[in-house]
Amino acid sequence: MDKKLSVLVSGTGSLLEAMIQQGLHIDSVFADRECRGIEIANAAGVHAVILDRKAYMRDETFRRRDFTQDLAGMLQCRGSKIVAMAGFMTILSPDIFAYYRDRLLNIHPSLLPDFKGEHAVRDALAAGVKVTGTTVHIATEELDEGPILAQEEVLVVDGDTVDTLWERIKVVERVLYPKTIRSFAASF
Ligand code: GRF
Numbered sequence: 001m002d003k004k005l006s007v008l009v010s011g012t013g014s015l016l017e018a019m020i021q022q023g024l025h026i027d028s029v030f031a032d033r034e035c036r037g038i039e040i041a042n043a044a045g046v047h048a049v050i051l052d053r054k055a056y057m058r059d060e061t062f063r064r065r066d067f068t069q070d071l072a073g074m075l076q077c078r079g080s081k082i083v084a085m086a087g088f089m090t091i092l093s094p095d096i097f098a099y100y101r102d103r104l105l106n107i108h109p110s111l112l113p114d115f116k117g118e119h120a121v122r123d124a125l126a127a128g129v130k131v132t133g134t135t136v137h138i139a140t141e142e143l144d145e146g147p148i149l150a151q152e153e154v155l156v157v158d159g160d161t162v163d164t165l166w167e168r169i170k171v172v173e174r175v176l177y178p179k180t181i182r183s184f185a186a187s188f
Contacts (some may be wrong), residue, residue, distance in 0.1 A: 002185075003079045003081040003082050003185045003188075004027040004078065004079050004081050004082070005024065005025065005026050005027055005080065005081070005082045005083075005084060005181065005185065006014070006026070006027055006028045006029070006030060006075055006078060006082070006083050006084070007019065007028075007029050007030075007041075007083075007084050007085075007086050008028055008029075008030050008031070008032075008071075008083060008084070008085045008086065008088035009029060009030075009035060009036055009037030009038070009041075009086055009087055009088055010031060010032050010033055010037070010087055010088050010089035010090070011033050011035055011036070011037060011087040011089070012035070012036045012037070012087070013035065013036050013037025013038075013039075013040045013041075013086070014170055014174065015086040015087060015107065015170070015173055015174060015177055016029065016040055016041065016086050017022075017040050018174035018175070018177070018178060019084075019086075019177065019178045019181070020040070020044045020046070022061075022178045024178045024181060024182065026041075026044075026046050027046075027047065027078055027079075027080060028046065028047040028048070028049070028075075028078045028080065028134070029041035029046050029048045029049070030050075030051055030071060030074065030075070031048070031049070031050045031051070032050075032051060032052070032053040032067075032088065032089065032090045032145065033050065033052060033053060033054070034050060034052075037086075037087070038050060044047065046113075047078070048095055049074060050102070051067065051070060051071055051074065053067060053090055053141045054140075063095045064090075064092070064093045065095055066093070067092075067093075068093040068095045068096050069089065069093075069094045069095055071092070071096070072096055072098070072099045072100070074093065075100070076099060080132050082103050082105065082184070083100050083103060083104045083105070084105045084106075084107075084177070084179070084181055085104070085105065085106045085107070086107065086177065087141065087157050089118075090119070091143060091167040092104075094141045097140075097141065102138055104137070104138065104139040104146070105136065105137070105139065105149070105180075105181065105184065106137055106138075106139045106140060106146070107134060107135070107136050107137075107173055107177050108120060108134065108135050108137070108144050109121050109132075109134050109166060109169045109170075109173070109175075110123075110124055110132055110133065110134070110135065110151060111131070111132060111133045111134075111135060111151055111153065112135040112137060112144055112148065112151075113144075113145070114129075114132075115127075115132070115144065116144035116145075117144065118145060121162050121165055121166040122162050124156070124165075125156065125160060125162060125165060129151050129156060130155065130156055131154070131155055131156065132153070132154055132156060132165070132171065133151060133152050133153040133154045133172070134151065134152055134154065134169050134172055134173050134176060135148055135150070135151045136149045136150040136151070136176060136181075137149055138176060149180050149184060150176055150179075150180040152172050152176050154168050154169050154172055
């Protein structure tokens with residue numbers, strides 16, 4: 001992949017791990033906190049930076065614009081052309097689109113537009129749906145909205161908990177996200 005790719009993480013980084021294992025070339029990884037995702041990047045020799053969101057708290061308010069502008073500056077310094085959020089838990093301010101309009105990707109564990117937000121798997125279970133899944137989309141100013149690049153269904157089974165269902169969704173995501181990023185990068 002000749003377009004420089006950066007990945008944003010906050011958590012276990014299992015999607016990042018899958019991208020690396022599947023040979024996706026990742027230029028850099030940015031995290032908003034200490035997390036396993038950073039350890040995975042370090043172990044793979046990928047440039048990894050923590051931009052600690054706690055450092056952007058002033059009077060109990062998160063300075064979202066400052067955080068976003070600093071992150072955008074770092075991405076620009078790396079020459080990143082595509083940015084893929086993979087379990088990144090900070091909502092960026094719209095300032096990011098001055099740099100990455102149509103170049104910021106997200107993966108969300110539901111069949112969007114259903115079950116937007118942080119608790120997508122829990123909400124799908126609570127709603128009693130028989131089928132949920134995952135969506136890869138281009139991020140826009142609205143949370144979990146934007147043009148859909150790929151979707152795949154996952155069946156809900158009797159006795160599913162948030163953990164069991166989410167893990168089966170992630171099994172699908174670990175194939176779908178790298179594949180979709182690769183074809184997205186090839187498309188422009
Ligand atoms: C994935 O389920 C993704 O859809 C959501 O965050 C999860 C990331 O998983 N946005 P991990 O941290 O890579 O294991």
